[in-house]
Amino acid sequence: MMPLLEVKDVSKRFGGLLAVSNVSFTLNQGEILGLIGPNGAGKTTLFNVVNGVFKSDGGSINFDGHDIAGKSPHRVVQMGLARTHQIVQPLNEMTVRDNVTVGACFGREYLGLNAARRVAGDVLEQVGMGARANQLARSLTIAGKKRLEVARALAAKPKLLLLDEVLAGLNPTEIAKMIELVRSIRDSGVSVFMIEHLMQAVMNLSDRIVVLNFGQKLAEGRPEEVARNPQVIEAYLGDPNIAEKLTEKN
């Protein structure tokens, strides 16, 4: 398989805090790569470094044959790497359709306004928001705003989509719908890199998983490998034998 994204020895320092430390991994064309780890492990920071919100302190980021380290976010999205935000960032006083049109206008295809409106209409149908196109973004529910994040990113016609906790805060029905959407996005040929706390979902969706802890890569591999890795269990999943250990003492 072809690597679409190659991250090598990337670090990000905030003053004395090393939020991401020498992280390397690759993401292959057409795969869903999960990114998990405890709160504060540096997952979102890693996303921010990859899409150019933060400049990395050393290391290289290769995307689709281009070095994108240090490129600003608007350049990165135009090269085909779009993202959603963990804390939703809707353009509140604009309609849902206009929100998505922004994504299409300034994304990889850099469409004109009319073509972008058409793409926005199609994408809104794809994510199941066609009926809400003319609503103001502020009036959406949290699940709606998360979908809007995905729709805007998709309208940019990305080759790689970074999803930052799109399932957090959704109810079980909404989660099921969103999982289905993520699958359909991958099936349409877009590679996905997703941060997720919901273990069942991320285990099911991902082809491979990267685990971060204290800014460092703890493990990388297929979901079942990662789930069995003792270090991962200790740092994030919790000790599977904790019950046995407790009973032994008695």
Add this chain to the structure above:
Amino acid sequence: MILRRPSFWLILILSAAFVYLPLRGQNVPLREDLVLVAVAIILSSNLNLMIGYTGYVNFGHIVFYGLGGYIGLYLTTARGWNLVVAALAAGVAVSFLALLFGVGILRLRGAYFALATIGVLQAVQAFVINFDPWGRSTGMYMSFEAYKSWGGAMRALWLDYYLVIGVMALSLILSLAIKISKFGLGLFAIRENEDAASVLGVNTTVYKAIVYSVSAFLPAVAGALMFFKNGMIDPFVAFEFSLSLEGIVMLMLGGQGTVTGAALGAGMYEWLRSFLLTSPKLSDFQLVIAGGLLLVVVLFAPGGLIGWVYRLLPRARGVIE
């Protein structure tokens, strides 16, 4: 297409009315009233590009008008340039200066940007007060000779009036054209959430610098035309801070972010102001009233008159631009 927009034709009808009404019976008092309304519309609709479209509050917007006036008057009197050429040159020069200022201060956001715009106004005023070729604090006067090439002062003033109306029409058309363009969509995205806009692909730095520079052009041209009409300029009338504030009041009153609102607010405020200025009891109260109005609008109708209409009739969003 802009030609298919009803607002475009409304702008043309409004401008035609401004041309026609005072022409009937050579009504000079009416012309003098309307020219003030036209200038108010020019200032508020260009300010709208920054405040209403991009979400950057410019408190020093009047600096463009004043500088345009200075450059225009200097070129027509000291250099003997044709008025139209001088006004355009003033527009280009001030836009270029705005681009330089913009690159510097547009890194700031929110209140810090607003403060910096006041700084720009004060700095330019201080510079002009000490600038010899422009007559320092006494300013410049135009010799009556300058009107000669236009067939006398009477004709020159009428011509100047039509030019101002032309700039007003262009200001409104520019606002509309930007509003319905991809550029405008990018600006609205910046207004709503600058970081999100950048992640969505908008080159925010370039967009902001361009709109700041564009918003300087027509006010500078208008400044050149108006101070040519007045025949004199000094640093205190040219860079009067209260005019900047009144521009913001007009915009908020009518409805920021809308073409119609900027024009309507300017018209309403200018009407109110001329009423207050000529009323014997209230003549010094115009700024008090302006401040009160601003407070009422911000507290009870943050969308201004047009925002209020939008709330009552959500469908109006698509019709009134």
